[in-house]
Amino acid sequence: MSHTLAEHQPGFVPTADPSVKIAVKGLDFYYGDFQALTDITCDIKDNSVTAFIGPSGCGKSTFLRCFNRMNDLIIGTKVEGLITLDGQDIYAPGVDPVDLRRRIGMIFQQPNPFPMSIYDNVAYGPRLHGMKKKAELDEVVETSLKRANLWKEVKDILGRGGLTLSGGQQQRLCIARVLAVQPDVLLMDEPCSAIDPTSVQKIEDLMAELKSSVTIIIVTHNMQQAARVSDETAFFLQEVMGEPAMLVEFGRTADIFTSPKDKRTEDYITGRFG
Amino acid sequence: MRDMKRITNALALAVFWIAGLTTVVVLGAVILYVFVNGIGHLNLAFIFTKPHGVNAEGGIWPMIVSTLYVTGLAMVIVTPIAVLAAVYLAEYAVQGRLVRIIRFAADTLAGVPSIVMGLFGLALFVEGMGFGFSVLSGALALSFLMLPIVMRTTEEAIRAVPKFIRWGSYGLGATKWQTVSRIVLPAAMPRIITGLILATGRAVGETAVVIFTMGTMINTPLFPSDPGRSMTVHLYQMAMEGINLPAAFGTALLLMVMILFFNLSARWLLRRNRRMQG
Numbered sequence: 001m002s003h004t005l006a007e008h009q010p011g012f013v014p015t016a017d018p019s020v021k022i023a024v025k026g027l028d029f030y031y032g033d034f035q036a037l038t039d040i041t042c043d044i045k046d047n048s049v050t051a052f053i054g055p056s057g058c059g060k061s062t063f064l065r066c067f068n069r070m071n072d073l074i075i076g077t078k079v080e081g082l083i084t085l086d087g088q089d090i091y092a093p094g095v096d097p098v099d100l101r102r103r104i105g106m107i108f109q110q111p112n113p114f115p116m117s118i119y120d121n122v123a124y125g126p127r128l129h130g131m132k133k134k135a136e137l138d139e140v141v142e143t144s145l146k147r148a149n150l151w152k153e154v155k156d157i158l159g160r161g162g163l164t165l166s167g168g169q170q171q172r173l174c175i176a177r178v179l180a181v182q183p184d185v186l187l188m189d190e191p192c193s194a195i196d197p198t199s200v201q202k203i204e205d206l207m208a209e210l211k212s213s214v215t216i217i218i219v220t221h222n223m224q225q226a227a228r229v230s231d232e233t234a235f236f237l238q239e240v241m242g243e244p245a246m247l248v249e250f251g252r253t254a255d256i257f258t259s260p261k262d263k264r265t266e267d268y269i270t271g272r273f274g
Numbered sequence: 275m276r277d278m279k280r281i282t283n284a285l286a287l288a289v290f291w292i293a294g295l296t297t298v299v300v301l302g303a304v305i306l307y308v309f310v311n312g313i314g315h316l317n318l319a320f321i322f323t324k325p326h327g328v329n330a331e332g333g334i335w336p337m338i339v340s341t342l343y344v345t346g347l348a349m350v351i352v353t354p355i356a357v358l359a360a361v362y363l364a365e366y367a368v369q370g371r372l373v374r375i376i377r378f379a380a381d382t383l384a385g386v387p388s389i390v391m392g393l394f395g396l397a398l399f400v401e402g403m404g405f406g407f408s409v410l411s412g413a414l415a416l417s418f419l420m421l422p423i424v425m426r427t428t429e430e431a432i433r434a435v436p437k438f439i440r441w442g443s444y445g446l447g448a449t450k451w452q453t454v455s456r457i458v459l460p461a462a463m464p465r466i467i468t469g470l471i472l473a474t475g476r477a478v479g480e481t482a483v484v485i486f487t488m489g490t491m492i493n494t495p496l497f498p499s500d501p502g503r504s505m506t507v508h509l510y511q512m513a514m515e516g517i518n519l520p521a522a523f524g525t526a527l528l529l530m531v532m533i534l535f536f537n538l539s540a541r542w543l544l545r546r547n548r549r550m551q552g
Contacts, residue, residue, distance in 0.1 A: 068445065070441065070444065070445065073441075073444060075368075098447050098448070098449050099447065100447075101444060101445055101446065101447040102446070102447030105445065105446070106441075106445035108438055108441060108442065108445075110438050112436070112438040112439050112441065112442040113442075114439060114442065114443070114457055114461070115439075115460070115461045116460070124443070124446065124456070125446040125447070128446060128447065128448050128452055128456075129447065174442065177442070177446065178445070178446065181446055181447060
């Protein structure tokens, strides 16, 4: 991993704007020899929902996984450029991706409860990080399930397997599981694409409630969803096959959807391609 | 023309059906033959008493104990090694040449004729290490036979745990070891145990290895250093030396019941697990 910008500014990189939670500067991303993203620069605002939109294969999910260094798990990937979380370079030497992932939670496209009880699913994170007392765990499990709007449905069946729930409930269980470790940032990688419409509604409502305490970044294929849930929108595009994708336009969601500055954004949101 | 097609179709179906039926008939014939010949001999006294007299009348208790003892000990030896090796192969090793070599070696080892493994056990454990004809020698040699089977089934079980479940764990700030020990291994456990049970079934039915390493002495072993005679070896001697054919069939029937029990419990475990997750 190389850190072109970070090398001469090890660790702390002050940002002018305190409302910026995550700042990205000149980010390039490689899968082996293939460059997937080029020169991405954007600021993610605190306590807001930011949507990443764009056609399939435009690197939105890849970019999302840069924020919690999930890409580190894929052999041969390389990040260049700078990403800061609260002013701290997350790719600086000495930053432990394991600690980072605790602060930056992630929800996946496929609901992925562990094959254990609902209670144990939510208690998994706190237990990982050393919480042992039953009373404390009970408290965290209840609070997290409440925050994920799932408590009412599962409070009497906490001992039942997480996989027995419906798809939409499973996704909210996964959200509760992430909330239990109290992250600052929640990354959602197409969280609604594998679940039924009623559950989608519930998860969108949940995002609106959560953003007062958590910064949310959501990758979505669904432009209506982006328009409904997000405050800011970033449009990504890979113009030529085999060339890296780039950030075409980034701004307030209302602006992007009503008066996009870039012709390509306009073409995409009006459904001319993608 | 259309008739031709229909006839060909019917013929093909008949051929497949007969082929399938043959398998069932062969299995049925073997079971029935052993059952009919053995059931008359199978009773509590046969199971729980020692043989006596020149023609080994009486029961086969020492052989049952020897068989279960040597198999159990082999399992105790093989499980940790095989599971740890499988975890390394599936989770930690850089997937490259070395891993391919290890996997190929395991598959080849699984295909080594058991009598060769017996000879090897005789040379290494009985003679070389001086363990003599004993349960310990037998268990060590058997564990060589079981190792590749258990390792490969465990590796498959670990690989079958979906990637996105691991991601969920990593995403919560789990280390690799936390993810492997708290999520992957428990999720893979039913299939790991199934592999173990099937390997145990094979070990119980193994003859060549134990005859070379545990010996043929009729003895109820207490310590691992004691010799013993497995049920399969007993069966071989009763039948081939014409000593006591009914006892041979009784032993054969009991062996089959034991192996059937192992296979059924493996199936039951897998099913129960599928229900719990579904």
